[in-house]
Amino acid sequence: MKEFINTLSQILCPPGDGVYTIHTAADRKSQLKKILYGDVENPLLSWKKSLKQSTLNPKKPYVLGVCSDCGGGIQRGANWGPLFLRDTLYSEISLSEVNDLGDIRVIPHLLDDKYLNQTTIEKCKLSLYGDAKSPWPVSPLSITKYFCDLFYQSLPDSSLIALGGDHSVSYPLVKSYLEHKKKQGKKVALIHFDAHTDLLTERLGIDLCFGSWVPHILSDLTSPDYCYQIGIRSSGQPKEHWQNKFGIQQFWAQEISDHGVQAVIDQIKNDLKRKGVQEVYISFDIDALDSSYASSTGTPEINGLEPHQAVLITNALAEDFVIGSCDLVEVAPFVQFPPHNPVGLQTTLISANQILMNFIELMGR
Numbered sequence: 001m002k003e004f005i006n007t008l009s010q011i012l013c014p015p016g017d018g019v020y021t022i023h024t025a026a027d028r029k030s031q032l033k034k035i036l037y038g039d040v041e042n043p044l045l046s047w048k049k050s051l052k053q054s055t056l057n058p059k060k061p062y063v064l065g066v067c068s069d070c071g072g073g074i075q076r077g078a079n080w081g082p083l084f085l086r087d088t089l090y091s092e093i094s095l096s097e098v099n100d101l102g103d104i105r106v107i108p109h110l111l112d113d114k115y116l117n118q119t120t121i122e123k124c125k126l127s128l129y130g131d132a133k134s135p136w137p138v139s140p141l142s143i144t145k146y147f148c149d150l151f152y153q154s155l156p157d158s159s160l161i162a163l164g165g166d167h168s169v170s171y172p173l174v175k176s177y178l179e180h181k182k183k184q185g186k187k188v189a190l191i192h193f194d195a196h197t198d199l200l201t202e203r204l205g206i207d208l209c210f211g212s213w214v215p216h217i218l219s220d221l222t223s224p225d226y227c228y229q230i231g232i233r234s235s236g237q238p239k240e241h242w243q244n245k246f247g248i249q250q251f252w253a254q255e256i257s258d259h260g261v262q263a264v265i266d267q268i269k270n271d272l273k274r275k276g277v278q279e280v281y282i283s284f285d286i287d288a289l290d291s292s293y294a295s296s297t298g299t300p301e302i303n304g305l306e307p308h309q310a311v312l313i314t315n316a317l318a319e320d321f322v323i324g325s326c327d328l329v330e331v332a333p334f335v336q337f338p339p340h341n342p343v344g345l346q347t348t349l350i351s352a353n354q355i356l357m358n359f360i361e362l363m364g365r
């Protein structure tokens with residue numbers, strides 16, 4: 001456990017510090033640290049102490065920020081999601097309800113170590129860890145995978161709530177979770193809320209990005225039909241195309257509005273029970289919600305889910321299946337549609353917080 005905590009203190013940083021800035025949002029960052037640790041002289045030390053304490057309560061869900069938007073491609077800005085989401089969250093719940101581990105350390109120009117040459121990796125290791133030969137990865141997705149593997153190994157029955165970041169961060173989060181559950185012999189499914197399918201196999205030659213993370217985790221599921229996509233409505237191809245091509249299951253937003261949310265719930269739950277699924281991972285792209293609830297995001301889409309519908313689906317799943325881990329991604333606080341619309345930001349944060357608090361309640365049981 002000591003090794004685990006030592007490694008965390010290298011590859012993570014205090015909550016809110018995942019976006020590397022000196023002045024931008026400095027007030028907001030120090031405000032968050034005040035909420036978390038009180039008016040202390042050395043918040044870094046308080047954070048390190050909190051890492052140690054967090055291992056004493058493995059039943060409480062763990063919160064992790066992944067402030068990476070290098071995998072985004074339409075509109076950046078989801079790197080600021082975790083800081084703003086925590087602001088809203090901790091004004092509503094007591095800190096003691098979760099173990100907040102902090103943020104993945106992010107070099108904002110990087111995505112995954114496999115895209116880097118050795119010289120760059122060594123220079124980045126020197127910058128992040130003070131040692132060009134250090135054992136830890138340097139890109140956000142690679143560090144996230146490293147973190148998750150270590151997390152599930154050290155706290156095998158704990159659950160993780162990750163805050164993105166663009167949707168590429170779900171690749172390491174989901175992959176590590178699925179690999180871990182396979183080792184535990186548990187049957188699991190992926191529940192993916194999104195306006196988009198994220199089913200490209202690559203985008204401009206890059207295989208891991210916001211629009212292409214899903215195909216690369218399908219082989220880690222029992223079979224691709226253990227992946228359920230909910231809320232889809234912006235796609236160049238019809239539902240049948242995606243289902244036939246990948247073998248996944250989709251429930252488009254239009255179906256929910258045509259047949260009601262309960263019909264979709266029944267269908268998914270019956271299917272999960274028939275397959276003997278015990279646990280689910282929920283990946284929640286905020287753009288699954290209608291743009292009137294979630295406009296501060298890279299690609300807001302009309303005709304989407306209402307927050308209470310998403311909550312209903314999640315609660316119904318939690319009645320029969322463990323919510324193993326989850327993520328909430330693509331909240332981009334400085335992005336506003338229409339531009340200069342602060343109401344849109346507040347609405348997005350309130351809606352996202354509703355989803356987040358529900359996860360915490362269900363996973364903290």
Ligand SMILES: [Mn+2]
Nearest residue numbers: 167194198285
């Ligand atoms: Mn997505």
